[in-house]
Amino acid sequence: MDHRGKFIWYELQTGDPAAARTFYEAVVGWTASDAGGENEGYVILSAGGRGVGGIGRPAQGSETGWAGYIAVADVDSAAERIAAAGGAVRTGPADIPDVGRFAAVEDPQGASFKLLAPNPGGEMPPLDRMAPGNIGWHELYTTDWKAASDFYAEQFGWAKDAPFDMGPMGTYQRFAAEAGGEAIGGMMNMPDLPKPAWGFYFVVEGVDLAAERVRQAGGTIVMGPMQVPDGSFVLQGRDPEGAMFALVSKTR
Numbered sequence: 001m002d003h004r005g006k007f008i009w010y011e012l013q014t015g016d017p018a019a020a021r022t023f024y025e026a027v028v029g030w031t032a033s034d035a036g037g038e039n040e041g042y043v044i045l046s047a048g049g050r051g052v053g054g055i056g057r058p059a060q061g062s063e064t065g066w067a068g069y070i071a072v073a074d075v076d077s078a079a080e081r082i083a084a085a086g087g088a089v090r091t092g093p094a095d096i097p098d099v100g101r102f103a104a105v106e107d108p109q110g111a112s113f114k115l116l117a118p119n120p121g122g123e124m125p126p127l128d129r130m131a132p133g134n135i136g137w138h139e140l141y142t143t144d145w146k147a148a149s150d151f152y153a154e155q156f157g158w159a160k161d162a163p164f165d166m167g168p169m170g171t172y173q174r175f176a177a178e179a180g181g182e183a184i185g186g187m188m189n190m191p192d193l194p195k196p197a198w199g200f201y202f203v204v205e206g207v208d209l210a211a212e213r214v215r216q217a218g219g220t221i222v223m224g225p226m227q228v229p230d231g232s233f234v235l236q237g238r239d240p241e242g243a244m245f246a247l248v249s250k251t252r
Contacts (some may be wrong), residue, residue, distance in 0.1 A: 004071050007068045009052070012066050014065075014239075015043060015058070023047065023200065023239050027210060027217055028210075041057075047127065048216050052127070052133060053135075066200055066244070068113050068138065068200060069115065072115050075103050078155070082155060089105050090104045098204050107142075107151050107196070109148055128154055129184065132204060136232075137248055138199035139187075140199075140247070141188060141192070141198075142196040144189065145171065145187040147210035149187060157178055158176065159177075160173060160175055160176075171188070175187065200246065201247060204248070207225040207233040210224055219237050222236045223237075233250075
C-alpha cells in the first residue's frame with residue numbers, strides 16, 4: 001500500500017521508558033515488547049497484531065513527548081522541501097538500523113513531527129482508524145491554521161475536510177490525508193501554548209473506564225471526558241512523566 005504523506009508511526013520520547021510502558025499498557029491496552037537487535041531498549045507498542053508506535057529515550061537536544069512520523073519516499077529531499085518552505089530540520093536525515101531513514105523537522109509555525117522512509121517491505125497494512133489501540137485522530141495546535149493547512153497540503157497532499165465553527169475559539173479545520181479521503185484530524189489556533197504542537201488520540205473501548213485507568217496508573221485528566229461533534233468521546237491527559245496524550249472512544 002502507498003503510505004506516503006500519511007502518519008505511519010507514533011513515538012514517545014521520555015526519561016523513563018519502563019514507567020511509560022507500564023502506564024500505556026494499562027491505559028490503552030497496548031502489547032509492549034523490546035525491539036531487540038541494534039534497537040535494543042526501544043519499546044514497540046502493538047495493537048491488533050501489528051506495531052503502531054514506540055517508546056524510547058530522547059536523544060541529546062531532542063524534545064520529549066509524543067511525535068508522529070509521516071511517510072515519504074525520500075527523506076533527504078522531503079527535508080529540503082520543508083526547509084525551503086519555511087520549516088526547519090532539527091535532526092538528520094539519518095538511518096535507523098533495520099527500519100529506514102528519518103529526520104526530525106518542524107513546520108513553519110514550529111510544530112514538531114518526523115519523516116520516515118521505511119525500508120522496503122517494512123510497511124504493514126493499516127488498522128481500521130477506530131480499532132482499539134490505533135491512533136484515531138491527529139490534532140494540530142498552532143498559531144495560524146490556514147498557513148499550516150497550506151503547508152501540509154503542499155508537502156504531503158493533505159486536503160481540507162468540513163470545518164467546524166467553535167464560536168469565540170475560532171475555526172476547527174478538519175483534514176484528510178488525501179483528496180476525497182476520510183478525515184483523520186483537525187487544526188486549530190491556540191496562540192497561548194508555549195509553542196505549536198501535534199496531539200494524538202489513542203483509541204480505547206469506553207472513555208469513562210479509560211479515564212479511571214489513567215487515574216489509577218498515576219496520570220492526570222486535563223480535559224473531559226466529553227462528547228465531540230462527530231459523536232465520539234474524548235479526554236486529554238498527562239502521563240506520570242508529564243507527556244500530553246489523548247484518548248478517543250466510540251462509546252462513553
